[in-house]
Amino acid sequence: MAVTMRDVARQAGVSVATVSRVFNESGPVGERTRQRILQTAGALRYVPNGTARSLTTNTTETVGVLLPNLYGEFYSEVIRGVEGAVRARRYHTLLSSVHDGPEELVAALRTLVGRVDGLVVMSPDIAADVIEANLPEGLPVVLLGAAVPGHAAVTIDNEAGAAEMTAHLAGLGHRRIAHVAGGAGNADAQARLAGYRRAVAEAGLDADPALVVDGDFTESSGWAAAHALLELGERPTAVFAANDSMAIGALRAFREAGLDVPADVALAGFDDIPVAEYVTPALTSVHVPIHELGARAVETVLDAVLDGSDARFTTLPTRLVVRESCGAGG
């Protein structure tokens, strides 16, 4: 069994209170006593137990992060943003990822209770009330990327970004612009689709429903979607995928089909993940400040933790990044 504070106290001939005071510098302790305690603690290899400490102080100095899964650069960027902000405040990160449905989310949530002072939850397709119901009152929670009215969240302006990209492609002369969507259950995907639709309407583009194909944000679904588009009677001249992974899948499909991007078909993605810059042709994309997304979420949570202030709602803007794949030079 591990060495406890009582062991140190007994060995050094003092009370636990004094040992505690030494380790927290939370009260006056005579220099001689202090040294003796420090020394016997070292000899015994005593390290204070964080769990026990958390229990009494009712603070854990860690923020929990729940992500839908860890695949893709998007999530690693989020994690980096989160970790950076957490560290800057001298807190710690408790990471958990969830793959399947509400039950697992709930399970993850419950194991986090008591272990964290606040929570950042990214769960594009699970309702916020499920989260609330399984958390004690008063635990600050910030949603990531899901715009639930009345709930603290940090989101990105998916709709504006998608509209901007669509308008950009239209500006290059494209009239038949396809959209590879990200799935009906996903809030981000829905917002991007809405932005695309709005821009199509505003610019009076071809609104053929066949131009919208469903994917699921994976590279292979992008590949499949591209194939579906290639079989259309009248091909689109531009394809706008709801994320970069699908765009890269589509790129592969086009290349395999002997088509040149951007000469034969223009291509654009969303997210601007790091690889976007490295593929050939370099991928035109909508930059989302992923890193900042995570950082901002953490700051919102920690503000709520420390000030007790209510967490608020933030929307981060996106930015068009024009590279080669859309045919606009760059």
Added chain:
Amino acid sequence: MAVTMRDVARQAGVSVATVSRVFNESGPVGERTRQRILQTAGALRYVPNGTARSLTTNTTETVGVLLPNLYGEFYSEVIRGVEGAVRARRYHTLLSSVHDGPEELVAALRTLVGRVDGLVVMSPDIAADVIEANLPEGLPVVLLGAAVPGHAAVTIDNEAGAAEMTAHLAGLGHRRIAHVAGGAGNADAQARLAGYRRAVAEAGLDADPALVVDGDFTESSGWAAAHALLELGERPTAVFAANDSMAIGALRAFREAGLDVPADVALAGFDDIPVAEYVTPALTSVHVPIHELGARAVETVLDAVLDGSDARFTTLPTRLVVRESCGAGG
């Protein structure tokens, strides 16, 4: 204040023991009582406190992960591997990253104590005894990528991988092969350098000391190293960087200098990070099973946690991945 077990017990007219039994299914409870407890717990929005639970059970069901920093795809891959393995065992991950020196490492270590059942530590340039000294006896620790004799660790065979790559380049006819090293303080970097040197000696290649340039694993240091090599009187015909980031930096430098890769100079990296495949020309690299590295470390830790068995030492093999940048086709 949050709702506790006593609140539920009082409200439901039972004792805390019974409530505990309901939530852990750890004893017989009458169906009526059970329902009543569950219901009042729901109404009160009671969620058990993980910290308190950990304290008595002396188990946290989480493994701690300490990484030197979170930058680069290498670390995100490690995290993914770790998280996957942790989840598979229904544990949780407590993540912490450290940037500067031993003090911070120690601080991070100490805050993890009591919060985790085991620890995966990746710290290429900090001595293992520092870690040991600041952890209670009996806490399983597995080192990642650092081969400290007598200490549980999961490492990759850096030396063999580097030697294999160097030999491969030699096999393509190169006699002057440069190496962009990763810094003297880093164990991985040292092992890779050693592998390179061994292969150079074995193949009787040009062992000009000027061919070894120091970098620090960042893209910009690779760029700088490439510039240094370009200024040599007699240029190398191949450059082998100790990681992919530096190789990509070098690629940029060569391109800026008007050199064609691989026609004018062959290039190879180490790690085989995901982007390696996407850069043009696609980067020849030494594949290291990063994902598996993390996963294996977790399994080693958890085996030690559960069986109480002593954690052991594993070395994972690397694999040569020939793509375009070395001029061997692909």
Added chain:
DNA sequence: ACTGAGACTGTAACCGGTTACACCGCCGGT
């Protein structure tokens, strides 16, 4: 009617810290 085995439930000690409160001794001020 009596007994023993279970099923069910409660009491209280404990996990390893923190901290309010009390106590002691010593000092300077009046």
Added chain:
DNA sequence: ACCGGCGGTGTAACCGGTTACAGTCTCAGT
């Protein structure tokens, strides 16, 4: 000589759970 204040220390209650142990009740077996 007396008192208030303060540095230094100890005692014990508490944080929110778990669990050993003991008790009660019911019911089948004899």
